[in-house]
Amino acid sequence: MSEDFEPKLVGFLCNWCTYTGADLAGTSRMKYAPNLRAIRVMCSGRIDPTFIVKALVEGADGVLIGGCHFGDCHYQEGNYKTMRRIPILLKLLKQFGIEPERVRLEWISASEGRKYADVINEFTETIRKLGPLGLTKPNVEPLAEGVAANG
């Protein structure tokens, strides 16, 4: 694990809460790690587990899923579905030898710019400690090596 490892993170952020929260963190000029690449979805319920696997396979070291707090979902119950989907995916990832810490589920409301910045910093540090995931495209050999290396 080299010291200058910069984790690549992908974030799937719900349009109404976490994405707006990220916006708030930005407009409030808060400083946080630049490692996360945000992808906007209308609702955290839109996040197909395939997206997360795809991101990891494409070279992401960690994936953040951001939704609304329970009861705050703009679409009434999308976040409840996410809450149920993600643990199943985590179980699956574990079987593939991928640390479950690499996929993080967070509820961040539109007013929690501070929380968003803190979560990004914290998550970046977690992944920095875990080291690179080392998966690349599935048709390339290092997939197996990466799994073996991360045990």
Added chain:
Amino acid sequence: MVNLKINGTEVEVPEGSTLLQATKQLDIYIPTLCHHEGIIPYGACRMCTVQMVRRGIPQLVSACTYPCEEGVEIFTDNEEVIHARKIIIELLLARCSTVPILREMAETYGIDKSRFGEDRKGCILCGLCARMCHEIVGVTALSFVDRGTERFVSTPFGKPSEDCIGCGACAFICPTKNITIEDIDKRNVLHHELLMGHNKAIRLPFMQAVPNVPYVDHDTCIHYQTDKCLWCEKICPKEAINHDMEDSHTEVEVGSIVLATGFKTFDPKVVVELGYGKLPNVITSLEFEKLNSAAGPTGGEILMESGEPPKSVAILHCIGSRDHNYHDYCSRVCCMYSLKFAHLVREKTHAHVYELYIDMRSFGKGYEEFYDRVMEEDVDVIRGRVAEVTDFAELPEETGKLIVVCEDTMIGAFRRLPVDMVILSIALEARDDAAEIGRIFNISRTADGFFKELHPKLGPVSTATAGVFIAGCCQGPKDIPDTVAQGGSAAANAISLADKGVVEIEPITSFIDPDKCAGCKVCISVCPFTAIEFDEEKKISVVNEALCQGCGTCAAACPSGVAKSRHFTTEQILAEIEGVLKV
């Protein structure tokens, strides 16, 4: 009906009326002490004594208890009556020589001193308080104790009565004002509220209320505590009062909603160092407004609790605002109304005014000019936060005053300002139920608890929920001009929706490819808006695009990947993932 003659005038009264009621019909004044409308007459004070002549035989009777009889003649102010009343007053004076109402009556009847001695008791033993408590309030917390000359009114065993509900009716009705209410165990009325004029259970919410009709306050109305009283129902000539009325829920179907749920004021009791609620004459800005109001308890006079006008007043800005312990935000309105207070206090009392501020924010149209004007009125403006308000005097000139301890950052020194009155300019905060309201309308709130607008510049009155608009202080603290402007904007937005007759919906909706759908109905089970229906004929699921809100949950759940969320299709997102990870 009964016919009788009063002072030579024929009068007809309903059967069972008392002589007092009959005289009222002719507008004849008879002095009374122990009589009160609505309470069964008792005839204790005898002040209402009149002469009744029945079959030529005159006799003195008490008008409040004596029933009218056919053919009798009544004299209310002849020599015998006056003589009898004089003796009664003398007898009452012998017991209570200092009671103002008795002294007044004695003066009218030309009596200077009682021949029967002099005592300084306050109670004339009329029993109104005990009768009020028993008959109207319905609790019997007071009654007569002992007999004859030893008689007095008391609570059981002279201790605070357990039955007392602290309504204050006894003190209200006492003709000699001999009963005072004390706050024991929080069961009684708060003096502070009495000062501010909130002592009636039936009142107008405030002078400019719309509709301008009184309401019954369930918390203080005796009826809701003891199930008795209903005095107002008996007295109201229009029979407009109904205590059995309950809150009812009405369902109204509407196309758009404007939320203008307002704000709550900060409770300065939590800032213990300011002494609010403990020290007298430390009041909030809203209480000052009440004092200053021409329709308020003092008729607009600025008075301390002692009834004297203050000689010096300190106005403390930013109580609960711009404070990391309470609210970080600026409440926007306090600077300007505090300056207005300074102007009013100077104008009405000529008292010395101190303004203690952090920053003076006179931001609006004409506000800076007003600030300049107040500065010319000899107002002592101190830039600095107040550390404490205390009544602990360190110097002789501080005795009996409130001392405002502060740092004057302009001269770089600590100061102690002895003043008579302290006004706290309290913060505006989100209402306690804002979270619940936000949840009902599915609109989010900012970190300070106020409702969040869709966009601070592009959608200042719109919310994330289509058709729901916000206006006024529920969106954030603001003054009246801003509130009016926002309210107008919200109303116009709401009307324009109705006026157009059509509603534009977002293009982001789901779409199910009819050729590939297997008809598994998973999408139907996950859709929170029941926007997907099953076509029984074709055995496929179909999206109703008018109902679909575009969350994409169905697209995530579709096992065959044919449910697509427009503008957020799986292909698009996957491409996005590839894109962000290329670098």
